[in-house]
Amino acid sequence: MDSAGQTVREYLRVSSDRSGTGKSPGQQHEEMVATAKQKGWLVHSRPYEDTDRSASRYTKKVREGFTDLLDDLEAGNFGADILGLWESSRGSRRTGEWIDLIELCAKQGVGIWVLTHGRVYDPTNARDRRSLREDASDAEYESDKTSERLLRDVRANAMKGRPHGKNLYGYERLYDKHTRDLLEVIEHPDQGPVVREAARRVLAGETYYAIARDFNVQGIPARRPKFNPQREVMGWTAPAVKQMLTMPAYAGLRQHQGEVLEDVDTIWPTLIDRDSWHKLQAVMAGRSKLKGNHWETKYLLTGIAVCGECGNNTRTGKQNAGRRQYDKVTGEKLPLATYKIYTCLGTPGKKGFHVAMRLEFLDELVTEVVLARIKRPDFLAQIGQADQGVDTVRAELLQEIEGHRKWLEEVHQLAMETKNLTMLSQQEQQVRPLIDAAQKKLESLAQTDPLVIKLAGADDIDASWQEMSVMDQRQVIRLLVVPKINRMPDSRKGRKGIYPDRVDFAWR
Structure with missing residues (x-):
């Protein structure tokens, strides 16, 4: 299958391409084209390609190029004699997928060229088939080891209170200029106060919509516009304010696989104290149960009645x-x-x-x-919600408040009759704080x-x-x-x- 005059069609893949330029697949293509010309092969004008797509079983992204490759082989529309791969792991890191690919290539009489191996495999040949299957098994094994190592590292970082993933709004990460190791996480001077203000205003009873509107009027940049340019156009929205305030990290809490690690000391500063954050979650949970949206409307009862x-x-x-x-x-x-x-x-x-x-x-x-x-x-x-213990305390506080108010009414009446305003003032100064204290306890319940x-x-x-x-x-x-x-x-x-x-x- 190594004779001149045959046509090769490439499958190009890279797991991560942060630049978004497809540079790695481009390099693969250039070298494969150069080698194909040396062998006297024609190169198909339309390669299959997946950029920023992992081939392991842990990926959640669909590889559209690989899917098209299998579909074309199944339908007999591959249009070439040889499938070209940079290395075997570029095809797949899953044994099952590799076997499917080998079977389809064998069915259509398509050879599999692995450039780094310097040879074309014949999928109808038993020895070649075994070599390809062993490559698939080795690639899957390496993928599994990498995944296990990453999971251990992520768990270890979580237990040390170190961050994971993208930088969170409200914070700024400082890295070593040479090693790029994370040195410190500090409060962002502009964004940190925004987080605290949003939390304070929700706890004070303001709606997400009112907060978002005010942030937009102030010209405060939206969260993460570089990751989603549309957010810069929309500005702050009510859902964005709500979603931001659900983050446990703002209370100095580390989250790992959905679990909030209460006993782990984090390396970043707290923007919302933990008591306030937990109270905030209760307030937002109560609002989440309600029907209706939080978009602006002119009318009082639209969507409510x-x-x-x-x-x-x-x-x-x-x-x-x-x-x-x-x-x-x-x-x-x-x-x-x-x-x-x-x-x-x-x-x-x-x-x-x-x-x-x-x-x-x-x-x-x-x-x-x-x-x-x-x-x-x-x-x-x-x-x-009804609770026997809480209801008893509520009733006692209500009775206390009512008793204080009745006493002040009696004092007021007596002061008017005796024209003793000093007595009324003294009693007001003594009793009014008692009413306020009982009222605050009642409000907390x-x-x-x-x-x-x-x-x-x-x-x-x-x-x-x-x-x-x-x-x-x-x-x-x-x-x-x-x-x-x-x-x-x-x-x-x-x-x-x-x-x-x-x-x-x-x-x-």
């Missing part, structure tokens, strides 16, 4: 307000007056919808009911988002609600309740104004 008939989310739409009107002078048609409504999405694949309600009516009703619930004295004691706790603790809840953005108001509602819009009963059809009974509230 649901249809009482089918359970589908709602969207906003328009409804005609009365009959067509005409200009009294010209008689021309005037534009139809409309108003905004919330309407359910209907049944998938079918026309129409089940319920609709005027937007301002539902907004007003839901806001009134939600704020009334938050204003209840026992609000913080009632929200969250409330199993809900800091945004809700912050609103519940405001001196003027109505005023605080008005100062909130629509996105924050939506977040509070989403955390507390699911409004369900039911059909208007026949007895109410045609009447104007809000009808509260057609809305049910499923409290969380």
Whole structure:
């Protein structure tokens, strides 16, 4: 099979090509072309090629070029007499794949040229077949040893608290100029404060969207734009803020194969203390259970209120307000007056919808009911998961707060009757800190988002609600309740104004 005039078609592969130029396959091609010309062979104009693709059984990437090679051999479309490889391991480091390749080459009468071996193997020859199989077995064995060594190294690095993989946003790695060994991991002067600020603001009750919007307004560069140029165009997004804050490394924690190693001391500085990080994960986990996205919207209940008939989310739409009107002078048609409504999405694949309600009516009703619930004295004691021990403490704290408040009311009444404002001031200074301390304990037991706790603790809840953005108001509602819009009963059809009974509230 080593005679002149035959055609060779190459399979070129490199496991890692960080430059992205395909330099290694290019070098393979140049030398194989030069050698083929010396032998009097023609070189096929379209080689098979896989750049940045491992051939071991540990790879997760598909080798498109290798797949095309097998498909063409199977279909008889290889178009050459010889398959050219730089070395046998370039073909595959998996014995099973090698055997498939050998069988297909034998079936089509295609020789296998391994340049580094200086010969062409005949896959129909028993001795040549054995040599190729032994090469495959040796390549797989070397691949397995390399994988085991890397796993040991990664585990050892994890137990030493050393980083692995790409540099994490918020940090900067310092390397030895000559050996390129990692010397130190330090806080990035620009990115570190961004991580801390995002964590602080989520714990203070702000939404991911509000934080991302503010970062973009400030002109803070997006995370990892050099790895994903699209991120530079998009800037910060709500999912990007959330994903960043899930990283255990910011709390000085090393993660290995999905396991967080709590007892390992890491070599990088902590950006978020561990107590705050664990609290942050609880807050974000609570938000993750909610339906709906965190993209900007103009309306309070879009995607939050649901249809009482089918359970589908709602969207906003328009409804005609009365009959067509005409200009009294010209008689021309005037534009139809409309108003905004919330309407359910209907049944998938079918026309129409089940319920609709005027937007301002539902907004007003839901806001009134939600704020009334938050204003209840026992609000913080009632929200969250039921737990007998926690519920007992909540009840005791609530009783303590109520006792202090009643005492101050009595003191206030007595001070007014006796005109002794000094007594009132003294009691306020003594009792008010006790109320605040009990309130903080109650808040710490409330199993809900800091945004809700912050609103519940405001001196003027109505005023605080008005100062909130629509996105924050939506977040509070989403955390507390699911409004369900039911059909208007026949007895109410045609009447104007809000009808509260057609809305049910499923409290969380």
